[in-house]
Amino acid sequence: MFDKSQVNDAVAFLSEVILNPTFDASHVEAEKAKIYKKASSISDPERIVHENIHYTSFRDHYLGQPSWGIRDNIYSITPEQIKEFHNKFYVGENIVVSGAGDIN
Numbered sequence: 001m002f003d004k005s006q007v008n009d010a011v012a013f014l015s016e017v018i019l020n021p022t023f024d025a026s027h028v029e030a031e032k033a034k035i036y037k038k039a040s041s042i043s044d045p046e047r048i049v050h051e052n053i054h055y056t057s058f059r060d061h062y063l064g065q066p067s068w069g070i071r072d073n074i075y076s077i078t079p080e081q082i083k084e085f086h087n088k089f090y091v092g093e094n095i096v097v098s099g100a101g102d103i104n
Contacts, residue, residue: 023083
């Protein structure tokens with residue numbers, strides 16, 4: 001069972017990440033390298049099928065794009081673009097907090 005202090009700690013952590021994020025350029029570059037590597041490894045048959053189903057089902061929508069992004073675009077993303085995206089979409093009306101299980 002989760003007690004009130006654990007729930008409060010979790011909410012405080014999420015609040016800090018959402019309200020005061022850091023967009024350190026070195027962290028962004030490291031993450032881009034990981035994502036590029038992941039996007040380049042398309043040898044997993046299940047992943048190929050999954051990506052193709054999404055593309056076929058949602059061809060004209062963002063859901064049809066590869067889940068790891070378009071490999072050729074990954075290195076063009078800047079910390080400023082990430083910050084702009086965060087400021088635009090990580091707002092109260094877009095956030096849902098839910099809990100499941102034995103929460104007191």
